Amino acid sequence: LFFAAIASAFGYLQIEEVQREQEAVSRDVEYTQQRLRLRLLERQEQLMRIARELSNRELGADNFHNRAEGILNQYPELQALTWVDDRKRIKASFGAANLPTNQLRSVGSTLPNGETESAYRLAKETQQPVYTQNAAAPGTQAMLQLHIPLSDRARVSGVLLAEYSVDAVYRYGVPSDVSARYAVSFHAADGTLLAGTPLHLRDRSTRWLPWPSNSQAHELPISPVGNGLLIRGQAYRTSLGLIGSGLFWLVSVLSIMTAWMLIANWRHTRQRMQAQQALVSETNFRRAMENSMLTGMRAMDMQGRITYVNVAFCQMTGWGESDLVGRTAPFPYWPEEDHDTLAYRLAEELAGKTRPGGIQVRVKRRDGGLFHARLYVAPLIDARNIQTGWMTSMTDITEPNRVREQLSASHERFTTVLEALDASISVAPLGSDELLFANKLYRLWFGTLAGGHLQMVAEAGVPITQTTDEALDDVDGFAGMPTTLLPDNEAESAEIYLDALKMWLEVRTRYLSWVDGRLAQMVIATDITARRLAEEQSAMQTERAQNVSRLITMGEMASSVAHELNQPLTA
Structure with missing residues (x-):
């Protein structure tokens, strides 16, 4: 053979x-x-x-x-x-x-x-x-x-x-x-x-x-x-052909391979013992790392049965590892009123319809308390590149949600106040045609472009910065001059008349630092058409009163002159 x-x-x-x-x-x-x-x-x-x-x-x-x-x-x-x-x-x-x-x-x-x-x-x-x-x-x-x-x-x-x-x-x-x-x-x-x-x-x-x-x-x-x-x-x-010299080299190679296999078998036994010790150390290290994580980790098989939970997951839910491993839906940390929704989402996850941004759910602790959590689901791939289940990470987002709600309410109140003002408010960066902010009245008068802002600044006599290529990059147009030296605490005002709107506006401008660090200019325009009309009518009435007073004075003078002339004639 x-x-x-x-x-x-x-x-x-x-x-x-x-x-x-x-x-x-x-x-x-x-x-x-x-x-x-x-x-x-x-x-x-x-x-x-x-x-x-x-x-x-x-x-x-x-x-x-x-x-x-x-x-x-x-x-x-x-x-x-x-x-x-x-x-x-x-x-x-x-x-x-x-x-x-x-x-x-x-x-x-x-x-x-x-x-x-x-x-x-x-x-x-x-x-x-x-x-x-x-x-x-x-x-x-x-x-x-x-x-x-x-x-x-x-x-x-x-x-x-x-x-x-x-x-x-x-x-x-x-x-x-x-x-x-x-x-x-x-x-x-x-x-x-x-x-x-x-x-x-x-x-x-x-x-x-x-x-x-x-x-x-x-x-x-x-x-x-x-x-x-x-x-x-x-x-x-x-x-030469391979067969002519192949036999000698084949026998030599077989002899060397026999000696090498004996030595390699001994080395393999030693390396196997060392690899086993390294594997135990690596397993202990990974277990300690999983137990030290603040993010809850849960593993499920392809049928939706929990096969692993880490310490953080147990601490979040209040349930022990023995209470969760082997359980199927509905899980004990699901709120009773959310069973249908969570069961539908679990079915989507098992079908592979995962969301990259994760999903936000409510989780019930063992003592009955509820908290908001975000779940991220990813396929669980083994060493042979075969999917054996699903890995889920859970993060408590109760405090971020509270902060986000407070910020949203504060922003809504601030926006409501600005939209309810009777003045037009617009903010634009210096040297750019970009409109950073505009309230409802500005959008009603001028639309969503910065043309109205620049027109009011120009007609009010406030010097504006020409649009240059510096608005397209991060070049400092002020050559390092601190923006705190600009008069951002004193507002300049002027009264202008806009033919397009057929109204008089009182324009007030001031400089401010925008949220991204750019120097911006805020323009507040108030409709003073009614006041200007009242002032014009008052001026006209004053002029009429002055004319009547002059006429009365001239009549009295004429009467005095006539009386003085009648006395010599009578004598």
């Missing part, structure tokens, strides 16, 4: 290694094939653009050499570009400088019979680009030909023949990192080597022998050429 296990382990490791190498070779060869495909398609698009220009007669034989020279310089794997008419006669041709003279095509000659002529005829019939791989003659290099038909209004007027050097395609198309790891080569459909240097393949029957086996290989056709051009990748063998 032992040797069978060793042999199985060796075989499994060898199979895994072979599969891993084969997958790596296949992945890299497929990646190289995709790179070559994209490279050929890119060149094909450029050539098809020239073919369209030739078909539309936008490019003549004179300019063909310039375009061909430019594209051959741009793509080094292209060796020749030939324009063939519909009678297989060569109208123009241009070859690379390194192309042998016996492979150049002369203008006016016709295409020879063979694979080139067959591909030419197939391209004209299908009106689609056709790739063909010609067999290399002695003293010539292998060429990959691309025939692109020149379509002129549903009629083929010839073919643009592009010839690639297979060796250049291999040199420029295969990534350098792939060629560094594998022996990559190009082959024809019959297995003829076209480019690259392949490794020698061993017979498949000797692949699983314990000595170094042959390298893994993978072969794919190069698209869009098809099966006429194949790419083959073979992995280099850099080390």
Whole structure:
């Protein structure tokens, strides 16, 4: 059984290694094939653009050499570009400088019979680009030909023949990192080597022998050429097989592991005793910490049965741990009048509908007293990340509720007094359009914006601070000057007339420090329209009385003058 296990382990490791190498070779060869495909398609698009220009007669034989020279310089794997008419006669041709003279095509000659002529005829019939791989003659290099038909209004007027050097395609198309790891080569459909240097393949029957086996290989056709051009990748063998040296290392490792296990067993026993002592200490520490907490803690299982309560919870409710553990709803600390409400909330908690802010409930002590508490419920997760129940924390909030109620009542009284005043009161910070406070009368006159506040300050002649960017940040606009130096205890008053309201207002302003520490300005506006009208009527009545008194005085003077004149006349 032992040797069978060793042999199985060796075989499994060898199979895994072979599969891993084969997958790596296949992945890299497929990646190289995709790179070559994209490279050929890119060149094909450029050539098809020239073919369209030739078909539309936008490019003549004179300019063909310039375009061909430019594209051959741009793509080094292209060796020749030939324009063939519909009678297989060569109208123009241009070859690379390194192309042998016996492979150049002369203008006016016709295409020879063979694979080139067959591909030419197939391209004209299908009106689609056709790739063909010609067999290399002695003293010539292998060429990959691309025939692109020149379509002129549903009629083929010839073919643009592009010839690639297979060796250049291999040199420029295969990534350098792939060629560094594998022996990559190009082959024809019959297995003829076209480019690259392949490794020698061993017979498949000797692949699983314990000595170094042959390298893994993978072969794919190069698209869009098809099966006429194949790419083959073979992995280099850099080390001995695993089985050749694995037995020695396995026996050594087993011997070391046996000695190590004896020592580790002894150390494990010691560590287990130390861990047990540490666990007891940690448990005692956690128990002391739970008993020292002021917040009540309660644990329930998934059915709502109490499984744990700490000392603070027992002290709050007055019930002992033995009285609460194991109990189900209704619990003894529930008030009788709240049973239905608390049972509904407990059902929601067990269903997972917990509230992040907690819930406020009334709790009954054992002596019958009631107090307000806030409960926070969270899932109880064990060490295996499985929920085993619900954990509840309870805090006595009787005193905070009393303080909050007093503050709320005080604020309500203060707000009621301000809203009942017959004067408009508004507060705004200096240098800002924000309105900090406005009573009911201000909102009735000016709305909820600070425009009325600023208008009253401006018309009353009180200097206001221009709105700047300092209102948007925490920059001290007073350069450190204490706000206590400002006249916040003396109010300035003025009487203004607002056309929008058609009334006279008495405006009083003063500075104060707002609750957030900002310096603010309070404006109190009182309607004095009736008083101003009464003053105007009193002034008018006084003026009439003065006019009547003057008239009476003038009448008396006229009577005296007439009497004085009558005395000489009478004499």
